[in-house]
Amino acid sequence: MEELRVLSPTAILGYGFPIKSFEEGMKRHPHVIAVDAGSTDPGPYYLGAGLSFTDRNAVKRDLEIMLTAAMEEGIPVIIGSAGGSGGEPHLNWNVSIIKEIAWEKGLQFKMAIIHAEIEKELALSELEKGRITPLYPAPELTREELEQTVRIVGQMGMEPFIKALEQEVQVIVAGRAYDPAVFAALAVQKGYDRGLAIHMGKILECASIAATPGSGSDCMIGYLGKDYFKVEPLNPVRKCTTLSVAAHTLYEKTNPYILPGPGGVLDLTETKFEQETDRVVKVSGSKFIPSEKYTIKLEGAKKIGYRTISIAGTRDPIMISQIDEIIKGVRERVEDNFKDAEMKYFLDFKVYGKNGVMGPLEPQEEINGHELGIIIEAVAEDQATANTICSFARSTMLHYGYEGRVSTAGNLAFPYSPSDFKAGEVYTFNLYHLMEVNDPNQWFPIDIEIAGGRIGFED
Amino acid sequence: MALKIKLIDVAQVIRSKNSGPYELTFDIIFKDWESFDEFCNAKVINKELIAKLYQIPAEKVINVIEFKPAKAIKATIERPIASGELGETDVYGAQQHAPLLNLEFEL
Numbered sequence: 001m002e003e004l005r006v007l008s009p010t011a012i013l014g015y016g017f018p019i020k021s022f023e024e025g026m027k028r029h030p031h032v033i034a035v036d037a038g039s040t041d042p043g044p045y046y047l048g049a050g051l052s053f054t055d056r057n058a059v060k061r062d063l064e065i066m067l068t069a070a071m072e073e074g075i076p077v078i079i080g081s082a083g084g085s086g087g088e089p090h091l092n093w094n095v096s097i098i099k100e101i102a103w104e105k106g107l108q109f110k111m112a113i114i115h116a117e118i119e120k121e122l123a124l125s126e127l128e129k130g131r132i133t134p135l136y137p138a139p140e141l142t143r144e145e146l147e148q149t150v151r152i153v154g155q156m157g158m159e160p161f162i163k164a165l166e167q168e169v170q171v172i173v174a175g176r177a178y179d180p181a182v183f184a185a186l187a188v189q190k191g192y193d194r195g196l197a198i199h200m201g202k203i204l205e206c207a208s209i210a211a212t213p214g215s216g217s218d219c220m221i222g223y224l225g226k227d228y229f230k231v232e233p234l235n236p237v238r239k240c241t242t243l244s245v246a247a248h249t250l251y252e253k254t255n256p257y258i259l260p261g262p263g264g265v266l267d268l269t270e271t272k273f274e275q276e277t278d279r280v281v282k283v284s285g286s287k288f289i290p291s292e293k294y295t296i297k298l299e300g301a302k303k304i305g306y307r308t309i310s311i312a313g314t315r316d317p318i319m320i321s322q323i324d325e326i327i328k329g330v331r332e333r334v335e336d337n338f339k340d341a342e343m344k345y346f347l348d349f350k351v352y353g354k355n356g357v358m359g360p361l362e363p364q365e366e367i368n369g370h371e372l373g374i375i376i377e378a379v380a381e382d383q384a385t386a387n388t389i390c391s392f393a394r395s396t397m398l399h400y401g402y403e404g405r406v407s408t409a410g411n412l413a414f415p416y417s418p419s420d421f422k423a424g425e426v427y428t429f430n431l432y433h434l435m436e437v438n439d440p441n442q443w444f445p446i447d448i449e450i451a452g453g454r455i456g457f458e459d
Numbered sequence: 460m461a462l463k464i465k466l467i468d469v470a471q472v473i474r475s476k477n478s479g480p481y482e483l484t485f486d487i488i489f490k491d492w493e494s495f496d497e498f499c500n501a502k503v504i505n506k507e508l509i510a511k512l513y514q515i516p517a518e519k520v521i522n523v524i525e526f527k528p529a530k531a532i533k534a535t536i537e538r539p540i541a542s543g544e545l546g547e548t549d550v551y552g553a554q555q556h557a558p559l560l561n562l563e564f565e566l
Contacts, residue, residue, distance in 0.1 A: 040480055041542075042550065043480075135479070137482065137521070138479075246528035247529040250484075250486045250529055252476050252478050252484065253484065254479075254482060254521060256524065256529070256531075257524070273528050348545070348546055350548060356548060357548055357549060357555075358549070358557075360514075360540070361558075363514060428541070429544075432479060
């Protein structure tokens with residue numbers, strides 16, 4: 001069985017890579033270039049608002065290099081979790097970038113677009129059938145909660161990619177997908193072991209993060225054999241060591257031995273990591289264990305209002321020593337001032353220098369620094385109310401007369417004018433659940449298109 | 460008398476990160492096998508310790524796992540506030556590791 005080579009240029013499409021590393025990768029004649037474009041890490045806003053957390057120019061730069069090289073070499077490019085969150089607006093955004101590149105570079109190719117956004121009505125009907133269950137520790141899902149969701153995506157496994165590959169497309173761009181799927185699909189289609197293909201995908205999805213020194217913006221290549229795979233970073237300054245690769249297996253995982261995904265779990269209890277050369281690590285023994293029922297992960301976000309923040313600082317030791325009482329006093333004043341207006345709002349003070357980073361998990365009680373950074377935050381049903389609450393809390397705090405105050409001109413230093421910033425819509429995750437499916441392709445329709453091709457250009 | 464060992468002296472990586480929006484996971488990767496084995500045998504990094512350190516009930520500590528291939532001990536907790544929720548302070552969860560840096564053990 002010939003080794004199957006998979007090139008991963010970057011950890012997230014748009015994070016970039018040195019062109020030299022990419023060229024090193026192309027010299028090794030990969031069978032596919034694959035890239036993961038998404039994550040839930042940047043939080044619920046991007047899923048809810050339908051925007052990408054990566055920049056359009058940066059994504060276009062990466063794709064331009066990948067698409068041009070792949071067309072020359074005659075190999076496919078596979079993109080998963082397009083636009084970061086993989087919903088319809090995210091996918092359309094990414095497709096428009098691909099089409100623009102095809103047009104500008106005079107490329108023409110057959111492209112599969114795989115959708116991953118799930119209509120609310122369909123999800124509601126699945127919920128009624130008892131086919132949606134929480135992914136612990138996410139809370140139980142109610143019909144009311146699901147109805148508030150503005151966007152739902154399903155995390156596809158590798159099956160829709162394989163289905164697209166069967167139609168001999170040169171580019172696949174997919175909505176939300178299980179990260180390793182883009183790297184594993186071609187291998188599994190060609191009969192390579194599913195467990196090893198997924199495990200290799202788990203490492204390649206973060207590109208050179210699994211090397212040392214690690215980087216999310218540098219290329220990595222994987223070589224998949226019959227009963228092993230190898231990973232090699234493509235920048236000579238980096239190395240893969242058994243430790244750097246094994247350590248990556250821990251990253252962002254609850255249990256590094258058992259990694260659940262669409263249709264089953266990746267079992268690493270018998271995995272062996274061996275140093276092949278000083279830069280290449282060989283992995284074997286990873287197994288895929290199919291589950292009884294095929295489930296996919298659902299992610300959803302709901303809109304809860306609008307945010308306004310004000311950034312300030314204090315350098316006064318008397319004020320710092322009373323910061324908790326002052327905040328309590330400001331809260332009471334805000335509440336009292338608008339008690340007849342029946343405003344619904346959330347008011348919060350992030351106090352950097354005290355517990356601004358860790359909040360309720362902060363074990364240290366005393367403040368040791370000589371200054372504090374304060375973010376006053378208001379969230380309300382509309383922007384105007386959020387502005388009102390934030391503005392009023394800010395002016396109240398600025399002139400709050402606390403015990404023993406000697407600095408009577410003002411309590412806060414504002415680094416900017418205006419002092420308040422409208423942060424716009426606020427979303428939270430309200431869906432992080434598993435849904436049972438009869439067919440892994442069921443929720444992920446595929447469109448086939450021809451991209452690019454200027455009239456008369458080919459002659 | 461047993462010597463006190465600072466975790467930061469025997470670990471090369473101490474980090475935190477989200478494992479999905481509802482969990483925080485901590486990785487402690489040791490410098491050498493000797494320290495890793497010593498810590499594993501002594502079972503000093505356990506659910507109770509993590510609960511105490513982060514002032515959460517022990518049942519909110521989902522697991523503590525020894526992962527030999529990486530010379531690592533890993534703990535995962537339920538987030539008190541989900542990533543991106545109102546009042547939350549660390550969307551990526553990448554800055555919740557500091558209390559582990561101060562740990563000292565008598566082994």
